[in-house]
Amino acid sequence: MEHSKQTQFGSSDKKDAGTSSVVNGHCDGMVKRPAGGPSQPPAAESGSQRPVMESWREDRTRSVEDNEMRLPSLAAAYTTILRGLGEDPQRQGLLKTPWRAATAMQFFTKGYQEKIIDVLNDAIFDEDHDEMVIVKDIDMFSMCEHHLVPIFGRVHIGYLPNKRVLGLSKLARIVEIYSRRLQVQERLTKQIAVAITEALQPTGVGVVIEATHMCMVMRGVQKMNSKTVTSTMLGVFREDPKTRDEFLTLIRS
DSSP states (O other), X not given: OOOOEEOOOOGGGOOOOOOOOOBTTBOTTOOOOOXXXXXXXXXXXXXXXXXXXXXXGOOOSOOHHHHHHHHHXXXXXXXXXXXXXXXXXXXXXXXXXXXXXXXXXXXXXXXXXXXXHHHHTTSEEEOOOOSOEEEEEEEEEEEETTTOXXXXXXXXXXXXXXXXXXXXXXXXXXXXXXXXXXXXXXHHHHHHHHHHHXXXXXXXXXXXXXXXXXXXXXXXXXXXXXXXXXXXXXXXXXXXXXXXXXXXXXXXX
């Protein structure tokens, strides 16, 4: 693909990209679509609701230095958990388990150390292309914020460019950043869609996630073959049934 010009993020890129309604109480930086009419440019709101065009600029909540500084207290917490389970943290097989578990948890949640702007700022290109772009079957691993057990599955992403395209691997990087945090699947789906919308200002974006939740498989109802499917459709993917159907057909092919 010939890339004519690299485009940097800037305040001038903040155009209206459409909004999405809140699902299950998770607004995640989005404002509600006004009833009975097209979406309007988002205005600043108080509280936890933030304008759509600000979430990609959010600060990191953890750094590499934080990991090193907090590792001893995190390992100590795992030692407490082992004792609470009736185990002896001093027995041979468990001597290093608190440190292993602490470093593993930091890796599982490394998305808190990254910002979307860091991975996208040099990968957006001006390109005269307006046909659908789809990357499907992106592996996803996350952690359920309710039980701290794994969620894993696949992410399918599609968008209709509006004179700008994104390096294909960066779609997977967006998935990685948001999934490597404590999550619920509804929020994760929406965060991915909104990040792409903010970065590219495309005509539309569609994101579908199919995932297995170990909190349903290992505990609770213990349904081994259950899968959860969530979707977020923005722009023409939400407004035009033909575009949405084309996307859904292609990701299933």
